[in-house]
Amino acid sequence: MHTVLYATFGYFFLLLIVRALSRRPGAQMTPFEFVIIFLIGGVIILATMGQDHSVTNSTCAVITVGFMHRMVSYLKTRYRRFGAFVDGTPLVLLKNGRWQHEVMERMRLNDMDVMAAARTKAVKQLSQIKYAILERNGGISIIKKQQ
Amino acid sequence: MPSIETKPVEDTISKVNDELAVGxxxxxxxxxxxxxxxxxxxxxxxxxxxxxGCFGRGPLANATAQTNDRTIQVKYERIERYAAPSILRIDFGPTAIHEGKIQFWVGESVIKALGAQRFIPQPEKSVVGQDGISYTFPCPDSPRR
Incomplete structure (x- = not known):
């Protein structure tokens, strides 16, 4: 009983924390983000399982988290607003060759992050980019200027 | 073979500069x-x-209670955490010692609500009564806890 409640609380609390941490942990994971994800995950597991480390307890916790995930996935596709709350919305970082400063600052991103994504698209310099979009999964999409 | 329902594509995603669908x-x-x-x-x-210590384990959570003659002083946590152990420290003054022993009775209401997992030091003897447990601790001359 407690495990189900704790796992439910843990799931939504972790979701809130990861969302509130900005979007970087999703895709561009550096060692800095790994530390956050593993540490928070470890702490939540301890609180969820409590003193009972039995197979039954861990199975119930895993199933509960699975159910929560399924429910959130369904609500995300059913209600766009809920999806925006859970995953955020795409954000334009660079438009027509101009940085969107407020977005960059609030999402704690810099030109190095955009250039890292640009290099994967064989873009050699920032001036070749027309649009850079921060996607919901934390990745950065690059649209090149027409030659 | 069952058919799959289809529908035409609509431009439902908002665009940037009227050219790039970003949403x-x-x-x-x-x-x-x-x-x-x-x-x-x-x-x-x-x-x-x-x-x-607003959630326990800190300066605001620590509390002390004692008898007027300071025979017993109890240090406890004013705020407890659910399902987490806590320490109750009891200091006995010299007047609590009789024939080199301290006898300490804990009522059932305390035992039931808080439990008693571990005593430091271990009591020499514990006797379960009708409405509580009586513990006997060996005691040298100096005050013990």
Whole structure:
């Protein structure tokens, strides 16, 4: 009983924390983000399982988290607003060759992050980019200027 | 073979510069940023409250009670955490010692509510009575806890 409640609380609390941490942990994971994800995950597991480390307890916790995930996935596709709350919305970082400063600052991103994504698209310099979009999964999409 | 329902594609995703479908919602994003700002202030307050002991295990949570003649002094936590062990420290004054022993009775209401997992030092003898447990501790001349 407690495990189900704790796992439910843990799931939504972790979701809130990861969302509130900005979007970087999703895709561009550096060692800095790994530390956050593993540490928070470890702490939540301890609180969820409590003193009972039995197979039954861990199975119930895993199933509960699975159910929560399924429910959130369904609500995300059913209600766009809920999806925006859970995953955020795409954000334009660079438009027509101009940085969107407020977005960059609030999402704690810099030109190095955009250039890292640009290099994967064989873009050699920032001036070749027309649009850079921060996607919901934390990745950065690059649209090149027409030659 | 069962047929799959289909529908025509509609341009439902908002565009940037009327050319790139992104689906960005800056109005929502500004609200989200305000929310997360407030959330981190709240989390900051939670951490400060925790350091102060508002959730137990800190200066504000520590409390002491004693008898008028200071025979018994009890140090306890004013705020307990659910399903977490805590320490109750009891200091006995010299007047509590009789024939080199201290006899200490704990009522059932305390045992039932709090439990008694571990005693340090171990009692020499414990006797279960009708409405509580009586513990006997060996005691040298100096006050013991």
């Amino acid at each position: 960005s919602d800056l109005q929502f994003q500004h609200k989200w940023w305000r929310f997360t700002h407030a959330l981190w202030i709240f989390f900051g307050c939670v951490i400060v409250a925790d350091l102060l």
